[in-house]
Amino acid sequence: MHSTFSGLKETFQKCEVPLERVAKVHVFLKNIKDLPEMEKVFSDYFAADSFPARMTTTTEFIDSDCLMMIDGVAYTGV
Template sequence: MSAVTRTSTPYSYSSAVAAGGLVFLGLHRGFGDDFATQLAGALDGIGDTLEPYGLHLHDLVKVHVWLRDIADLPAMEQGFVGRFPPDGYPARMTATTQFIDDDCRVMIEGTAYRGG
């Protein structure tokens, strides 16, 4: 597990980099007309990125959630409640920011633990 493995994108970043016992996730965003759809898409994308590493959402240990509008915070909370068991939430930091893509309402990055 000492080798560094990257999941590349067509852009100037990797969607994931595995190093040692950790997998570091680059930005993941969802698409759709509303916040809940975009959040679900972002979390699904994270799950898809983690799968080749033998990991799942419950292996996330830390996430940074970036919101366009702080008013979406309650919906974000509900989205996380629906995806993680009550004793299995990752550590989380949430902040607001302006995105380059005008339609984007949420992005997530984080770290998953794979042992080692």
């Protein structure tokens, strides 16, 4: 799960937007049983007092070894 959040962080860094500016994320899990672990990893990337709004859902992925996907919306400050 860290690789998914690292990928999100890298993408925003390429746009010169820190994770602190992320306003909302959508998290897609293959298995709902992974929710507690995802929440722990989530707190490694976002400060507890400033979590972005979040929607989490489960879904089947085309790629059978995909367990999680995430997308996010951030405020650029421009």
